[in-house]
Amino acid sequence: DTEVTQTPKHLVMGMTNKKSLKCEQHMGHRAMYWYKQKAKKPPELMFVYSYEKLSINESVPSRFSPECPNSSLLNLHLHALQPEDSALYLCASSQDERKHNEQFFGPGTRLTVL
Amino acid sequence: AQSVTQLGSHVSVSEGALVLLRCNYSSSVPPYLFWYVQYPNQGLQLLLKYTSAATLVKGINGFEAEFKKSETSFHLTKPSAHMSDAAEYFCAVSGTNAGKSTFGDGTTLTVKP
Numbered sequence: 424d425t426e427v428t429q430t431p432k433h434l435v436m437g438m439t440n441k442k443s444l445k446c447e448q449h450m451g452h453r454a455m456y457w458y459k460q461k462a463k464k465p466p467e468l469m470f471v472y473s474y475e476k477l478s479i480n481e482s483v484p485s486r487f488s489p490e491c492p493n494s495s496l497l498n499l500h501l502h503a504l505q506p507e508d509s510a511l512y513l514c515a516s517s518q519d520e521r522k523h524n525e526q527f528f529g530p531g532t533r534l535t536v537l
Numbered sequence: 538a539q540s541v542t543q544l545g546s547h548v549s550v551s552e553g554a555l556v557l558l559r560c561n562y563s564s565s566v567p568p569y570l571f572w573y574v575q576y577p578n579q580g581l582q583l584l585l586k587y588t589s590a591a592t593l594v595k596g597i598n599g600f601e602a603e604f605k606k607s608e609t610s611f612h613l614t615k616p617s618a619h620m621s622d623a624a625e626y627f628c629a630v631s632g633t634n635a636g637k638s639t640f641g642d643g644t645t646l647t648v649k650p
Contacts, residue, residue, distance in 0.1 A: 528580030
């Protein structure tokens, strides 16, 4: 299984809502990533988890809260978002954050904040 | 520090023509370089990667790239474009921090019939 799955595919939420994005991989990878991608732009790194511990936080606002319950799962909890947070949120995984491995990307969650 | 510059935000070719997408990198350490493709409403998929084993790297779907240290380049080529190659292409580099790839701004490839 070389797939990274993400749910939901689409999400519409108001600025006062709380929602979560989910990501799962069963490749035995020990590094997992959250990216934000605006239209016609490259992915922007948000968070990196390495061996289930937060390794990198790219100064992301606290309204985004990542969680890694186990080595296969990665969540992104959303609260009090702004319309400018509307974007495609991509999850990725790689074998080991300390090595220069390629990243495997999920299909993304298209988030719209009203 | 590391960075990637993709020359040409849009490239248009005819079906059957050569595809050439340009990528120049900057890295303070020997780089690891990647090309990813993104189809509409999908995630990124790895086309190929350079990890210092060989300067000419072959990838999926008939793509290849050549690492040229003297030119700090890693251009992506395909001899004959197919309609299904129309997509967004990203070059990426990882250097001092393996877990932190830096992506170029992307090149949109259009293939005309």
